[in-house]
Amino acid sequence: MPANLPPEYKRTEEKLRRAKTIEEKIEIVQKLIALLPKHKGTDKLYADLKRKLSKLKEMAEEERRKTARYDPFLIKKSGAGQVVLLGFPNSGKSSILKALTNSNPEIADFPFTTVKPNLGMMEFENVQIQLVDLPPIHRGHVDPLMMNAVRRSDGMLLIFDAGNDEILDEYEYILKVLRERKIEPYWDRIEDEMDVGWIGLRAMIVVNKMDRDYAEERFEMLMEFVNSRFPVVPISVVEGRNLEELKRKIFELLDIVRVYSKRPGKPPDYEKPFVLRRGSTVLDLAEEIHKEFSKKLKGAKLWDMERRTYRFVERNYEMKDGDVIELVI
Ligand SMILES: Nc1nc2c(ncn2[C@@H]2O[C@H](COP(=O)(O)OP(=O)(O)OP(=O)(O)O)[C@@H](O)[C@H]2O)c(=O)[nH]1
Ligand SMILES: [Mg+2]
Known part of the structure; x- marks a missing residue:
């Protein structure tokens, strides 16, 4: 050991022995390097500390790699805006993505087909809009990572199945899920000041499967219930009904x-x-x-x-x- 090490160096060195986490150790070694008087007698010690530091950093990186959770909902934005498709199982979210974009997601007549987000680019006149088809909302666990993706988006489509009798309950349930995540869906404007942590997100409603029996009645019922809070666009992917109008409305959604x-x-x-x-x-x-x-x-x-x-x-x-x-x- 070279002589003339300042007392603070010794004290810090003592701390290194007691340090528990890699992050703590890195911090202490960095401090030691800064405290070390630089002269011939300390050359070797300096090199040792440097080596120790780089070893610790490697270990920290390794740790991070192991613990970082892969998040399939971290979606890189592209185009003029990102719009997410949210709705109950089987309402036709993936079918809508397929109809409006070049994407070819899995579609099936049973629920919970989509488990990871599907992306596609929708062309509207001279702009490209990114659509994100999400796994369904349901009455069990709602994935917080998915809801974070909703929060990060620029707008959302709430998708409903006109062949389904539960349409009003589903609408209320989705609003509840959004509230729990401090998301305030709106179309016109938010009148009141929002509390800290809340975000406003432009939203509209799409009623799909208008080709099904009693679809018109359910659509009217939902319209009345929504009471102009959001636009409600009736479509049928199977019949290709109203899809151009839907595209225009999605463009409007982005404001x-x-x-x-x-x-x-x-x-x-x-x-x-x-x-x-x-x-x-x-x-x-x-x-x-x-x-x-x-x-x-x-x-x-x-x-x-x-x-x-x-x-x-x-x-x-x-x-x-x-x-x-x-x-x-
Ligand atoms: N009658 C009718 N059926 C449709 C329409 N659009 C989609 N479907 C059918 O509805 C079923 C569900 O469609 P998907 O697009 O997989 O529904 P999803 O909302 O993505 O379903 P999950 O991924 O499970 O949430 C499929 O059998 C589709 O062919 C429509 O306009 N009319
Ligand atoms: Mg799907």
């Missing part, structure tokens, strides 16, 4: 606007809209395009491409879906 940026003297590119949250301003658009740009921004020309005229709008102008914007700096 986004598409705006087209135009350079001076050039036409806008209608294939590539900028997709922003409703309420976004010209300044938000400029920031999206280039941070530097936004600092110098004066406002924008809002074009009427048919008449080839424009009017000047301020930086805080809230853009509407379809606006053609030429930023002015």
